[in-house]
Amino acid sequence: QTTVNMYYPVAVGGPITKIIDKMVADFSAAHPDIKVNPIYSGSYQDTITKVITALKGGNAPEFAVILSTDMFTLIDEDAIVPFEELVSDADKAWLDSFYEGFMLNSRTGGKTWGIPFQRSTIVQYWNKDAFREVGLDPEVPPTTWDEMVAFAERLTKRDASGNVVRWGIQIPSSGFPYWLFQALTTQNDVILANEAGTKVTYDDPRVVEALRFWVDLSRKHKVHPEGIVEWGTTPKDFFEGKVAMMWTTTGNLTNVRTNAPFPFGVAKLPSKVRGGSPTGGGNFYIFKNASPEQRNAALAFIKWATAPEQAAAWSIATGYVAVTPAAWETDAMKKYVAEFPAAAVARDQLDVAVAELSTHDNQRVTKALNDGLQAALTGAKDPAAAMKDAQAEADRVLRPFQ
Amino acid sequence: MAEIVVDNLTKVWNSAPAVDGISFTCASGEFTVLLGPSGCGKSTTLRLIAGLEQPTAGTVAIGGRDVTRRSPAERGIAMVFQSYALFPHLSVAENILFGLKVRGVPRAERDERLKRAAQTLGLTHLLDRKPAALSGGQRQRVALGRAIVADAAVCLMDEPLSNLDAQLRQEMRAEIRSLQRRLGMTMIYVTHDQVEAMTMSDRVVLMRDGRIEQQGTPAELYDRPASGFAARFLGTPPMNLLPWAVGAGLVPGALANGTGGSIGVRPERLRLGPPGPGLTATVAAIEYLGADTLLTLDAAGVKLIARTDGHERHRVGETVGVSCAAGDLHFFDAASGRRVEANGNGCNRPEQGGEA
Amino acid sequence: MAEIVVDNLTKVWNSAPAVDGISFTCASGEFTVLLGPSGCGKSTTLRLIAGLEQPTAGTVAIGGRDVTRRSPAERGIAMVFQSYALFPHLSVAENILFGLKVRGVPRAERDERLKRAAQTLGLTHLLDRKPAALSGGQRQRVALGRAIVADAAVCLMDEPLSNLDAQLRQEMRAEIRSLQRRLGMTMIYVTHDQVEAMTMSDRVVLMRDGRIEQQGTPAELYDRPASGFAARFLGTPPMNLLPWAVGAGLVPGALANGTGGSIGVRPERLRLGPPGPGLTATVAAIEYLGADTLLTLDAAGVKLIARTDGHERHRVGETVGVSCAAGDLHFFDAASGRRVEANGNGCNRPEQGGEA
Amino acid sequence: MSIADRPPGAIETIGAWLLGLLWILPLAYAVWTAFHPSAYATRFDLLAPLTLENFVAAWQAAPFGRYLFNTTVIVTMVLAGQFLVCTLAAYAFARYRFPGQSLLFALVLMQLMVMPDILIVENYRTMFALGLVDTLGAVALPYMASAFGIFLLRQTFMTVPKELEEAAIVEGCSSLGVLWRVYVPLARPVFVAYGLVSVSYHWNNFLWPLIVTNSVETRPLTVGLAVFSSTDQGIDWSIISAATLMTAAPLLVAFLIFQRAFVQSFMRAGIR
Amino acid sequence: MSRLRTSIHASLLLLPAVVLLAAFTHVPAVRTFIGALYTTPRGKRPAVFVGLDNYRQLLDDPVFWQAMANNVWYAALTIPLSVVLALVMALAVDARLPGRAALRMAYFTPTVLPMIAVANIWLFFYTPGYGLLDQVLGLFGLPETNWLGSRDSALYAVIAVAVWKEAGFFMIFYLAALQTIPHDLREAAAIEGASRFTFFRRVTLPLLMPTTLFVLVNAVIGAFRLVDHIVVMTRGGPDNATALLLYYIYEIGFRFWDSAYAATLTTVLLAILAVLAAVQFLFLERRIHYR
Ligand SMILES: Nc1ncnc2c1ncn2[C@@H]1O[C@H](COP(=O)(O)OP(=O)(O)OP(=O)(O)O)[C@@H](O)[C@H]1O
Ligand SMILES: Nc1ncnc2c1ncn2[C@@H]1O[C@H](COP(=O)(O)OP(=O)(O)OP(=O)(O)O)[C@@H](O)[C@H]1O
Ligand SMILES: O=P(O)(O)OC[C@H](O)CO
Ligand SMILES: [Mg+2]
């Protein structure tokens, strides 16, 4: 019997550890020769910390679920093996069975380093009651930036003394502002990083334009709260009626469904030049220090876990997007979508999805962007200047990789 | 102005009363000594007067004002603690000046008072030391200094001289007494030293088990002790308390027959001579004290102590006759231990109890 | 077995010597009293013997073994601290038994000893209390109890009775003395109480400013004080030290003329009578002490104190004649203050200094 | 009642209570939200319905029973180790004079500054080399010698009156005897304080236990708690609060039991 | 006791502490410092000796300087505030206040509650609009404020949490230390007419100095150490407005995995703390009355 350890994070609410345990138990029943040891390892951030600490201590796990964007970090640490080295020719097809949008973050240099597992995109949620209240059609979300601004202006409500009691739109800007910003840049038809993860285009005029749009939402149009908007409280702001429309991960779907005290809608993000959203979430990675048997065992589990039935069950339980088109064809999934059509929005958006910003020395490079975004949003810097500084910093960090 | 009236004062610690309904008055400018055996409640009484403890019952009035619920600071008192209570982080000078600084006495006057007190107490060369670097007696003097400089209307002292040598103590006695007179302080003073009690005080309050056994001038207490306890408590060595039969033998023929009560006579009142008609005893032990010599006498199994001149020589085992003047005898009731007055000039023991 | 030899012991605190090269021997089973004014180095000497301080110079030997570098625990001593040093977190019983527990004395014996000590000290009903809930005298008794139960070969006591009343103190004196005798303890005992020094000790070591002024039996010190200092230190009230001219008047005709030295006479040796050929003085003050009365006399501007019978009555302002026996006079050198022996039986003052 | 412990005036009382209310606000909020449906997490309505669902949900999200046991074992080990190791070391620093003392003390204080979190990679390596990864001992070991404890106890021991040590020595106590019979009992309020603080810290310690443990058998409570804190899908205050109360309750109870130990004033009270 | 024996005793007493400290602090710390002289090893690229290059990089790093400035400001506010509050609290709950036990509990809660959870609760307090703070201020008609999301207020908001956390923690030690002050001193001072304040200033405070030294050293170190709430609440944002040194080190070390640079920063931070601690120690230790 082969034993393999799997680190996994919990990034959404609900009894995730129980679901994983059950998945593992089901797998064991089918593969008595493999023992998978699931090790809950905190949040995404905790998990990568734990993995790399263990790695540096010479004790890395055999495989793990880690953010897709950490791919370059793991490659640079020489921690993981590409799946091409593991799969038989017959399985090559399996590598192509995932949504292309998700694979953008899982491949580089022609090799597949991660397998999509708990993946997401950004979607917009809107409060139908608020729409109705201001005379908007509650079933029609904005589909372009201009529409969004127009809607938001109507939705923003002020009390007698001029204090805002409801904002029209909210795009969170704490934690990983770059991710939400990437939606804006994508819509403005610009890609932030090359596929090799060695170059970024923060100072592209279209990027600056996207940022200026975000800043203008609060400064010029006054339909978006000023300053930094907390990611963690945004859903609550929505439930509280403090905002009429919000952008957040599709992973929040279950949360919104249970907690919103009003009818709500879910839609693809609006478009400017084009539509689109970055993908997000975690991939499976297999680590180098695993023995060949362990690698095969891990691979067996990954394959099993991403097979249509499992992927569908996982998606229904968590709100993540099932990672293969096949999964959406299963009966369970069809039934679920029929019951709850909003669940399909994120998938539908995959057609226009792009890779989440990911480069070598990823955290530093994204921090450069985050800092620039926050500087602009808090009014400390002009968008152009902020992006110029961010570009300079990113270039400095990426120089060794070019 | 600073008369102290203690009325029915009671303090109970977990059900056991330490002070049990005592009342006394200390007139303004008077020097009262609190006397009594260890644990009888002297310090507690002082602390109640100072306001450091809240009484279980009773009141304290100072200068005609009921201060029972007032804070110590409002009572206008100075105090020497039995435990000294020196501030360990302050130098001797700072300890002494603490109260003056607190009260905002001007610097020049402070320095002046400090200088005077330090001189009186022989602390001048120690002013910069911390208490930890002082001898026991020096610490006690610092505590004394703190009370002296205060010039308070009421001064409470709890055995302020117990750790000083005889000579220094004598000087301090004189110093305290004259200070008290000069400033017209009302003083309540706890001591174990009989000489202090007798020489310094205007009044003595003798306590026993939280109650007052007797109060009066020192001479009253010494000459007419109200009870066997009072009789034995004042005077070193203490008064001899003898069974009727033995005591009567000291003044042959003068006393009618009687039973029950006891007869007291002070050691210094006993006269030794050759065996005669009166009491005969053998010398059981001899203690030479320098100025005096104490003889322990054995009169048919009853022990009594006689104080004689320091140079008078007796031998252990010697048989002597013991006598005294009829007026030197004290009578105490058998049951209550209270004093019974000899009626008339004669020494006939009254069968009927006197005061009590 | 437990002889204590102190040799040239010196302790300097920041350059000022507290103990300055003292040497004395306390034979096994002997009771030595350390006497001296406040701050003269008594406690320091005791602490050096106990090993609580390291001497700057000199050695301490106990039972023939040099223990100067040994820890206190190795010296086999018990000690009563001047500050009591009770463990505040332990009850009275636990405080007393502390050392026995440390030394692993069996429980039954511990209980036995505790019971005995508590009874002796009158602490039986206080055994469960913490020190904070005790009166001053009770605390001191606990400290005493701790030393008593130890049954150590050497016992050091620093003013162990200073906070007890006269009566209790007398009992304790007897108790300590008999215990010391019974167990053959070697005792070094610091006290300010003259009576303790005189009655309890086999030897007295009188200290002054860190040095030994005089040592000997109590009677030697009282009867033949080696200096004016020693003469005045022992005895209450202290010896009168008079200028030659005045002192000579006390024994008219007996003394040759002389200058310079001083003449000492103890207050209890002065005899008062009607004014006569000798010294004439007026009564300046009267202090009634109960057993005695102290008269302050003024002989042409020189003050002297006389102790008289407690019942003798004089009046302030009265003129009296003062005299004494020639043998009661003590002579001291003017310059050194040391004793000068009167030669022969007569009382001629020798012009040439005696000893020293 | 002695003057020393008379009640203070009304203004001080009110001030102290206002400060107390301010300080307890987060806990009060946690209690409010934990017992109400999440819709009331931000609305304070006296008539809001009460519920235990948050607790049920929190309890089911992780094996809290087992975690509680692990935490208790870890905390006990840390505390016992700290008391022993720190007491001995503090005693040496407070009462002995030896060459190199200041240097050594400075080195100890350094641990106060070197945040253990910064050293986790190195410490993980050490634990791995010792074969202790994923054991309860590994969680406790790095914290047993605490500069904080040594410093604290040294400061306390330095204020113990010298006479008491001397009395004990005369009574025949060895060095350790003095420590055990005089210093430790006299420092009791400080030991209680340190104990409470140390227990609280390790009860809530997260990163190191997360890194060095891999299994349910060794995980402490905080790892379970972390399931709810800032998940990427937003904060659910109701469940976080319920879980927080669940994990912190034993500490709150312990504090209420032990806080009385702070009023046992006795240092110096007995010597004269 | 001879010097030799004293030294042997002392060494034995210190042995367990020294071994543990060395194993889990000093040796790893030294290895970390040495790491600061090399590049960060990554995967197949081994570490290369670069001498002081990492320090040079640090001098040019604007985020480092920003974190430094933030931290100085943060320390300048949290240290005095938390120490003074701690003392005030200790005095309050040492006295016979009604409900003293409950009050102690209240002050102590920050120590008991896990930071990961409690930081989220603070997040609620600071939430614009319906957050507790804004709800209360709203009663006075004040507009909503983005406490954590604005550069002007974020650092203060974070400081408030730190003070909340630290004051109750230090209070415990002051409370315990207050018990070592003999009652009779308070009595003596009362007799002398000293007000509570005078007694506090002239007696309590000096006698609490050993604890104050302890608390101060810890407060200084704490001001550079306590970053859990930053991790949860602001992650150093907005735009590094709440980045503190240790948080920045944490980010470099465990998010960027640039261990060499993190070691460099650690060394600098340690040097700062060592100097601060030593200054306090040398300055205060001599002025402290210990018994
Ligand atoms: N720790 C110390 N540092 C400096 N000087 C000290 C210290 N301890 C005592 N002294 C000084 O040494 C001298 C002798 O002190 P010691 O305690 O031996 O006196 P003592 O004879 O016991 O006096 P007392 O009868 O007042 O207790 C005193 O002048 C005292 O001030
Ligand atoms: N805090 C306390 N708690 C309980 N009992 C106490 C407390 N303080 C004193 N006592 C008891 O009260 C009684 C009277 O104590 P107090 O101190 O007044 O005696 P005292 O007359 O001053 O004795 P001493 O001469 O020994 O100092 C004693 O029996 C003592 O044990
Ligand atoms: O919240 P998730 O799981 O959708 O993922 C968020 C982003 O990937 C963060 O970079
Ligand atoms: Mg008393």
Ligand SMILES: [Mg+2]
């Ligand atoms: Mg002394």
